[in-house]
Amino acid sequence: MERNPREESIAVIGSGVAGLITAYTLIRDGFTEVDILTRDAQVGGIWAKDRIYPGLFLNNVHGEYRLSPLKMPPPVSGGDRLGGDDMNQYFEAFASKFLSGKIQFNLDVHNIRRPASGEGWLLDVTNLVTGVQETREYARLVLCTGGSSNPRIPQALSPETAAAAGFKGLVFHTVDFARKLDELLAHAAAAESGPETPSVVVIGGGKSAQDVCAYLANEGKKVTLVCHNLDPFTAGPKPLPDFIRRSRLLSLFSPHIHLRTALERFLHTTWLGKKIVDFTWHGLAESSFKAMNIPEGSPLRNTVSAFWHVRVSDEGVPRPNGFHPLAVAGKIEVLSPAHATGFSEDGTSIVLDDGRTLPASVLVLATGYTSSWPSLFEETTINELGLRPHLAQPNPEYQWDYTTLSDAPPLHPDAEKWSSSLYRGLVPAQNIARRDFAVNGACISPNNGYTLEVASHWISSHFLRDKMRIPQTPEDALKETERAAAWLKRRYPEVPTALNASLTGYLAFWSWPQHADDLLEDMRLPVMRGGGNGLTWPFQVVDLKEIEHLKEERDAKRSKSQI
Structure with a gap:
């Protein structure tokens, strides 16, 4: 009998915003053994106490970098500009409220690899305080280490x-x-x-x-x-x-x-x-x-x-x-x-x-x-997963005859040469059928709270083996990622996405709402949730209320498909 995936262990590596919301969503979905492992001594990732500096302000107005389960108090500095301390306090409050006992600090994770059985993951873990080393085994793994810590x-x-x-x-x-x-x-x-x-x-x-x-x-x-x-x-x-x-x-x-x-x-x-x-x-x-x-x-x-x-x-x-x-x-x-x-x-x-x-x-x-991933994996594993950039495969079938792209700047040499093979910026194409590995936080977006939260639900559905509109084989997934890579070269020709795959596995940026809709479509959920008609929809304010009940929507889809 196939084991219930909710009973299998998951390691979430990283305690920044991506790691926190991913673990929260997995736990709410009934996964009983979810550990957050982090090198840091506090939560927050780039917003951890020892990383924020005086005068650090976000580019986002108040409320755009939060998560739906927890409201964000007004900035301590006044106005609507969030400072580094605001972000640190918010994510510490989030972790304290929802993830107490789930986060293990000061752990250096390295040499990630498959066990001899080929199922699950082995992680070598060193406690940076005590020096104690051990090897742990998990059934599933989510990388939430970002790409803003290795200079x-x-x-x-x-x-x-x-x-x-x-x-x-x-x-x-x-x-x-x-x-x-x-x-x-x-x-x-x-x-x-x-x-x-x-x-x-x-x-x-x-x-x-x-x-x-x-x-x-x-x-x-x-x-x-x-x-x-x-x-x-x-x-x-x-x-x-x-x-x-x-x-x-x-x-x-x-x-x-x-x-x-x-x-x-x-x-x-x-x-x-x-x-x-x-x-x-x-x-x-x-x-x-x-x-x-x-x-x-x-x-x-x-x-x-x-x-x-x-x-x-x-x-x-x-x-x-x-x-x-x-x-x-x-x-x-x-x-x-x-x-x-x-x-x-x-x-x-x-x-x-x-x-x-x-x-x-x-x-x-x-x-x-630079990418945070090479130091985490055994060499053969990172190659088998397809996390490294690969040589681009130009395909004349991938064409976008958009007038707005007709006067594009020259293609960056590294962008021309290399491509990423992360499907949606979330799963390596080579591993998509196994449903035991994912990434969150490798997509550039100016509204991280919204996109990371939607991505966390996508990952949880993927692990639960929900019926999703995604490629079912590595070959099909690779075709989709090649098409996406070709698109990014067309849309952002001066940006060499593959140089820091753990941060730029996908570039949503201005089109982050469309990217979030792609993820929702993968989960067979409604898109363009702000409302409005054919002319007014662009002016509808984006609110996290649009996605705060994604778990219930996914549960309903799952129940209906099982009838």
Whole structure:
């Protein structure tokens, strides 16, 4: 007799938002043995206490990064912008309320592999406090380790290279910003110092780089940002109404792998529709520059396109102590486009590709992250699962004749070469029929609470062997993932998704509502839950109430299918 899957053990690796909501959903669905294993000493993942830093604010308005089982209190800072402390307190409250006794801290999981029987999983586990090592066995496994903890450090700018070059300053990645803060401030010179005084040099144009620069400028320190280009952003002179800010409106102007509605088809497949879409995105960028008072010719305008990228910050109403106003006021020096290539021979400066040198007391690397997965798995296992990027297989059958994609930027060399084989960003195609392994948190989305919660139900249904509209064989699943990979190359050609598969297994971003609907369709559940008619649906406010009863809906489907 086939064993009841609810009686089989599950390890959820990671205690960030993805791990917490996945474990919660599995437990509510009746799985009796669910363990959350984490290296950290507290819950929260990137929002754990030892990772948050002063001045850290989310890009999301209040209520967009929460989960349906628990309301979120107002931000401690006032307004609607969530800070790092807000997030940490929320996830600690969630864990305390729903997952007491389920989380095991300070555990380093590694060498994940199949046992000799070929069924289930073996995990080597080391207690980071006691040093005790053991091997555990679980029937199922969910990876919720994300891709924002292992820093990507260019060799030419690494601490080791700096030491070999005799660089006298401090070098570290932003992942260590909170831990290195006191040392950083001790090394940093005052902003009113002369032009030859060493500066804190920050490499990168993303949110963490901008956060570090803003913090130092607000502390009265001399700081210089160096980057090829900056992340785009949205901003306005006053808060946007909810029917714009918290609706599906921007998703309407972003094409998806398939277009569900007549309005989407008009916008993305007709000449007039393209004009409207182009005007919308151009207007969004220009109005944001205007709201921040960024003058023509400023390096702050050297941003990538918000339409073609998944690195977009929501600044809302400009804050005087925010990155852009500080840079416009000259309190942050911005060099862009520019590229740092190494250290000077005298050990006092950073060398740029145009030959310039920047006197530097500290080098802060905001250079991104690498996948968390390679350190977890035995080499043969990660290859058998298909978690590594694989060589892309171009297929002329995969075509999207969308007018809005007709003037795409060049394809990134790494995007052209590599593809991910995660179905929906959740299950490796090679393992889809076994229903004993899944991933949550490898899909880029600006509304993580909503998409991660829907994904947790998808994973639970997958483990329960519910009737789902998904490929039934690895071969069919691989065809679907190849099609999805081809789509991502078309939609986001400048984004090399496979370079950090544990964070970018799938790119939903602006089209996150459509992606969530794909997952709901897989579970044979209703989609486009905000309501409205053929013209008003984009303006309906997205609310977690739409998905708070997914368990009951899935239970009803399951019962009906068993009659």
